[in-house]
Amino acid sequence: MKKLLVSAIGLSLLIGTCLMAQPKKPAAAKSSIDQKVDALIAKMTLEEKVGQMTEVTSDVVSKTNSPIHQIDPEKLKEAIMKYHVGSILNVTGTAYTRQHWFDVITEIQGAAAKDRLKIPVIYGIDAIHGVTYTTGSTLFPHEIALAATFNRNIAHTLGEITAYETRASYIPWNYSPVLDLGKSALWPRIYETMGEDPYLIKTLGAEVIKGYQGNDISDKYHVAACMKHYLGYGFPMNGKDRTPSWIPDRYMREYFLPPFAEAVKAGARTLMINSGEINGVPIHASKYMLTDVLRGELHFDGIAVTDWRDIQYLNTRHHVAATQKDAVMIAVNAGVDMSMVPYDYTFFTYLVELVKEKKVTMARVNEAVHRILKVKYELGLFERPVGNPDDYPKFGSEEFRMASVQAANEAITLLKNNNKILPLKKGLKVLVTGPTANTMRSLDGGWSYTWQGDQSDKFAADKNTILEAIQQKIGKDNVNYQPGAAFDSLLNVSETVKAAKNSDVIILCLGELSYTENVGNIDDLNLPLAQIQLATELAKTGKPVILVLAEGRPRIVTNADKLSNATVMAYLPGNEGGDAIASVLFGDVNPSGRLPITYPRYANALVNYNRKNLENGNSDDSHGYNPLYEFGHGLSYTTFAYDNLHISKPTLNANETLTITVDVKNTGQVEGKESVLLFISQLYASIAPDTKRLRAFDKIGLKPGETKTVTFKITAKDLAFVNDVSKTVTEAGEFKIQLGSQTQSFNYVSNLDAPSRTGRL
Structure with a gap:
């Protein structure tokens, strides 16, 4: 951290010098909400303030050993009247009806209205691919599948519908989106990310946030977004959840910070902090990350909430705080606004003591409470702490379901299609087999009805598994089902092989069961041997094998x-995923998904696409970059031709815009959608440049024979990188454009009148 602190000090000196040279600007007038917040804070006691910074789980205020979930009035009274708790979150239990949620939230807000200042509680929930804890809700594909669509409109629509249905569950705060960079294939939360590329993540993440929050989060159809997990959570060295990362400052700024910077620009009102540590420093203890960068550079003014028990873990796991009380002091002084405690009131007790002992200033507490109350006012909770049940007629509607269908259809990624075996004819005799073939758990994944998604077969019983969708698509008489294998053991292999011999084609469904967080930790990225053995035995029959992968990360x-005739990546496509897979397999949907991650060939060859040139290998090295499938790969049932790549000028000067156009034609026989990905490579730079980087994308639909011209506009800022002193710069030099099969080069020239340096970020 010494280098980071030196950089921060240098930045402070630079800012100080600039401020001395500039006339002092008058303070901006406070908004009406800020004025209301200030007036309320002036009335609050220390205990009432600290209570607002305290978040407990619903278990704390619920009855224990009850056959059904019920709020315990005495526990709730203690939480509100004694500890003035400002927030409650939902994590455990099961999915509830809207009526149950109405009863729960009404009781909680009713108790809050009896406290002295009548400050409403802000209830939070992980609705990360739809409202995961409400029965009858619309469950979308997980974020990794959303990213595969490369479709901004789908991302925005997912946000809007999820917000609508979250508010229809009377909950105003959504712990989403995940903006972590999915760089470590082993990490069990890969499926919650939007892939491995910063530009893709920041672009789709901003759309999800805009969908969640709309133009006014105080209305009854939108929620406060919570960007997470700030910062660097998705790159643990050992691939396990909540374990250390080692990320240099310039690398952090180059790859991990941009999605959060974009989310702040998009207006995200809250943020959840990374549970891990970077370079030995837990982020919950890092004033550099939580104050200097987050507040000073990104200018984020919303709530920074901890993740699960993470202040306590500064003492018990990270060992940077000798006591629990020290942990509270370190975290709050670093910049934490709200503690997800979550099972007790120790944070409250310790923080009150720390303020009285002057180890935490009242100014720091007031700052945190101001942010919390401001979001509550912005959400309209003071005027409408509980919504009206009659305001949400579209909850679980066919309109919303079809939006999920579209998302799943566009996410499914065709990785391989030898001899154009797909799409299959509907009159074929088909064997469906494999552990993911007949369970909703492998379509919905974690965070579905329960934390681990282990009750999806119960709550999504009216939805189609892959098997059921295929049966509906071509008729049960044409489908034979044999499980063949569980996830880690063989079952009725001989019966399955016999069924394969009597079929025209085998649809082999492999992958993972639902999981999330540390429960999903694995020691081996290879798919369990039993599943590979099943594939081997089936291939011996000589019948064509269609491999369908339903998984949250790219298992080897x-x-x-090697044995399949076609390979389809389904990711975790949600409740409509079975139908989407069947529609792709039998040609009712033309696949258009693209990989948002690099699919590795070997378990120990985990290199992302935006690699350094040294990782490519050379004539003397047979172990260079060689993934099974590269980021951005995805096939279609039609063909697309790229032509007439044109740039507006051969040389781009600072403060100018380069216009890039390319013609894309559907040269096949069926209508299709194409994700047009603009990659740009800098050939030489002071920091070893990436082999290529995604700098823009668009998705278009084309009828057979139709041509469309796609236009991109690039500025110096779009070509920037972070140098060895953590400054974002654009250096003069040659750049190569790649659009499909088309390539072209241009030069960037900077000058003294328009310096190439673009700033700190």
Whole structure:
């Protein structure tokens, strides 16, 4: 951290010098909400303020050993009247009806209205791919599948519908989106990310946030977004959840910070902090990250909430605080506004003591409470702490379901299609087999009805598994089902092989069961051997094998993929995923998904696409970059031709815009959608440049024979990188454009009148 602190000090000196040279600007007038917040804070006691900074789980205010979930009035009274708790979150239990949620939230807000200042509680929930804890809600594909669509409109629509249904559950705060960079394939939260590319994540993440929050989060159809997990959570060195990362400051700024910077620009009102540590410093203890960067550079003014028990863990896990009380002091002084305690009131007790002992200033407490109350006012909770049940007629509607269908259809990614075996004819005799073939758990994943998604087969019983969708698509008489294998053991292999011999084609469904967080930790990225053995035995029949992967991360399937005639990546496509897979397999949907991650060929060859040139290998090295499938890969049932790549000028000067156009034609026989990905490479730079970087994308639909011209506009800022002193710069030099099969080069020139340096971020 010494280098980071030196950089921060240098930045402070630079800012100080600039401020001395500039006339002092008058303070901006306070908004009406800020004035209301200031007036309320002036009335609050220390205990009432600290209570607002305290978040407990619903378990704390619920009855124990009850066959059904019920709020315990005495526990709730203690939480509100004694500890003035400002927030409650939902994590455990099961999915409830809207009526139950109405009863729960009404009781909680009713108790809050009896406290002295009548400050409403802000209830939070992880609605990360739809409202995961409400029965009958619309469950979308997980974020990794959303990213595969490369479709901004789908991302925005997912946000809007999820917000609508979250508010229809009377909950105003959504712990989403996940903006972590999914760089470590082992990490069990890969499926919650939007892939490995910063530009893709920041672009789709901003759309989700705009969908969640709309133009006014105080209305009854929008919620406060919570960007998470700030910062660097998705790159643990050992691939396990909540374990250390080692990320240099310039690398952090180059790859991990941009999605959060974009989210702040998009207006995200809250943020959840990374549970891990970077370079030995827990983020919950890092004033550099939580104050200097987050507040000073990104200018984020919303709530920074901890993740689960993470202040306590500064003492018990990270060992940077000798006591629990020290942990509270360190975290709050670093910049934490709200503690997800979540099971007791120790944070409240310790923080009150720390303020009285002057180890935490009242100014720091007031700052945190101001942010919390401001979001509550912005959400309209003071005027409408509980919504009106009659305001949400579209909850679980066919309109919303079809939006999920579209998302799943566009997410499914065709990785391989030898001899154009797909789409299949509907009159074929089909064997469906494999552990993911007949369970909703492998379509919905974690955070579905329960934390681990282990009750999806119960709550999504009216939805189609892959098997059921295929049966509906081509008729049960044409479908034979044999499980063949569980996730880690073989079952009725001989019966399955016999069924395969009597079928025209085998649809082999492999992958993972639902999981999330540390429960999903694995020691081996290889898919369990039993699943590969099943593929091997089926391939011996000589019947064509269609491999369908339903999984939350790219498990190594190289040996199974070698045996398949076609390979389809389904990710975790949600409740409509079974139908989407069947529609792709039998040609009712033309696949258009693209990989938002690099799919590795080997378990120990985990290199992301935006690699350094040294990772490419050379004539003397047979172990260079060689993934099974590269980021951005995805096939279609039609063909697209790229032509007439044109740039507006051969040389781009600072403060100018380069216009790039390319013609894309559907040269096949069926209508299709194409994700047009603009990659740009800098050939030489002071920091070793990436082999290529995604700098823009668009998705278009084309009828057979139709041509569309796609236009991108690039500025110096779009070509920037972070140098060795953590400054974002654009250096003069040659750049190569790649659009499909088309390539072209241009030069960037900076000058003294328009310096190439673009700033700190």
